[in-house]
Amino acid sequence: xxxxxxxxxxxxxxxxxxxxxxxxxxxxxxxxxxxxxxxxxxxxxxxxxxxxxxxxxxxxxxxxxxxxxxxxxxxxxxxxxxxxxxxxxxxxxxxxxxxxxxxxxxxxxxxxxxxxxxxxxxxxxxxxxxxxxxxxxxxxxxxxxxxxxxxxxxxxxxxxxxxxxxxxxxxxxxxxxxxxxxxxxxxxxxxxxxxxxxxxxxxxxxxxxxxxxxxxxxxxxxxxxxxxxxxxxxxxxxxxxxxxxxxxxxxxxxxxxxxxxxxxxxxxxxxxxxxxxxxxxx
Numbered sequence: 001x002x003x004x005x006x007x008x009x010x011x012x013x014x015x016x017x018x019x020x021x022x023x024x025x026x027x028x029x030x031x032x033x034x035x036x037x038x039x040x041x042x043x044x045x046x047x048x049x050x051x052x053x054x055x056x057x058x059x060x061x062x063x064x065x066x067x068x069x070x071x072x073x074x075x076x077x078x079x080x081x082x083x084x085x086x087x088x089x090x091x092x093x094x095x096x097x098x099x100x101x102x103x104x105x106x107x108x109x110x111x112x113x114x115x116x117x118x119x120x121x122x123x124x125x126x127x128x129x130x131x132x133x134x135x136x137x138x139x140x141x142x143x144x145x146x147x148x149x150x151x152x153x154x155x156x157x158x159x160x161x162x163x164x165x166x167x168x169x170x171x172x173x174x175x176x177x178x179x180x181x182x183x184x185x186x187x188x189x190x191x192x193x194x195x196x197x198x199x200x201x202x203x204x205x206x207x208x209x210x211x212x213x214x215x216x217x218x219x220x221x222x223x224x225x226x227x228x229x230x231x232x233x234x235x236x237x238x239x240x241x242x243x244x245x246x247x248x249x250x251x252x253x254x255x256x257x258x259x260x261x262x263x264x265x266x267x268x269x270x271x272x273x274x275x276x277x278x279x280x281x282x
Contacts, residue, residue, distance in 0.1 A: 029141075029149040030104065035065040036146075037099045039107045039116075042074050043242045044263070051242060051263035055108055055143060058269055062151050069098040076123075077115040078208055085123065092120055093129065096136045104150070105140045108265065109241045110172020111208075113142040118175050142172065144181040144240050144264060157189040158274040164194050165234035167225070167248065167261070169241035170203050182240050182264060189271055199228035206247035222251045230257055237261040 036059065040052040052068075059066050076091035095116070099105050107113040117140040124133040147153035164186055168179035186194050205211060205221030225248060229237060237252075237259055239245050245261040252259055262270075 032151055033064065033104055035067060035101075035103050037101075037103050037105045038066050038068045039072060039075075039095075039099070039105055039112065040068065041107070041109045041112050041242065043246060044108050047246065048242050048263060051266045052108060054263075054269035055106075055265035058147075058153075058265060058272075059106065062153065064151075067101075067103065071098045075112040075115045077112065077119075080115065080119060080123065082209055089123055089127075092116075092123060092133070096120075096129075096132065099136070103139070104146065105136075106143055106146045107140060108143050108263070109243065110142050110169050110176045110178050111241055111243060113140055113145075113178075114171035114175030116140040142176050142178045142181075142240070144185055145176065145178045148181040148184055153185070155185070155188055155268055155272045157191050157271050159189070159191055159271040161191045162193070162235040163233075164192050164236045164238050164267075165197050165200075165229050165232060166194060167200070167204065167229070167237065167239040167241075167244055169239070169244050170207075172241055173201070178240070182238075185264065185268065186238060192271070195232045195234050197228040197232050197234075199225050204244045204247050206243055208243070211247065218247075219251075222247055226251045226255060226257070230259065234259070236267065238264050238267050240264045 038052070038056055038059065040049075044052045056066050056068065071094070073094060074091055075095060076088040079085075079091060080088035105116070107116065117137050120133045120137045121130070124130045141150065166179075166182055166186055168182055172182070173179040183194065186192055202225065203221055204225045205218040207218065211218035229248070230252075237245075237248070239248075239261055240263065242263055245263065249261050252261070
């Protein structure tokens with residue numbers, strides 16, 4: 001199956017080298033660190049900064065000193081998946097440079113996490129930075145993965161009873177194998193019931209540049225996703241990947257649904273720091 005995941009348009013993207021999907025491998029987790037880097041991702045930083053702030057507050061609440069490098073940029077995935085390897089490597093070098101200390105890198109997206117953890121080493125294979133890229137990749141953890149496996153996070157749910165549908169991105173599921181940690185965090189909230197929708201294992205249709213290259217296919221996929229989610233009538237939609245949420249929320253809004261997806265960092269902060277109306281969450 002992995003051989004099917006290749007770059008389907010090499011003559012139009014600047015590279016004739018196939019992209020192979022990497023199966024998730026079991027990994028060793030470190031002891032709870034004193035300090036971490038928080039990698040916000042482009043979309044969270046630009047379009048949903050509240051999710052980044054909520055993730056920072058959750059980590060600090062667990063006694064972690066959080067470093068947010070202000071020079072962090074894109075992980076390089078758009079260039080890499082479009083076949084522009086040199087450009088992707090230039091962006092990757094910048095991320096490794098601004099997060100050079102030996103702290104865990106906590107990433108607010110399974111997609112960006114998959115790029116950094118799995119693809120940085122192969123991008124620099126045979127180059128002087130190969131060993132450095134491998135060591136950096138070993139420090140990269142997706143947000144829910146870090147909460148569960150490193151911090152052993154046990155949220156105290158203070159919210160009212162709710163039902164929740166969960167969406168996990170393709171990369172979170174197939175490259176990082178962190179859909180399970182997202183489920184585990186939701187299931188650990190005592191007043192929240194997780195409802196499984198019919199298309200939970202399927203792509204939302206975003207796929208970065210895929211939705212631009214193939215808008216009709218992308219639109220059909222997100223419509224299927226929205227129908228499956230709304231059919232089970234959840235109170236909330238939660239995901240650890242804002243790129244997917246941006247796509248799904250756009251379709252929900254276009255179709256006139258009141259449901260709107262929330263990043264899991266914001267949802268966890270909301271459920272564990274419930275305050276009286278009028279009080280600030282900051």
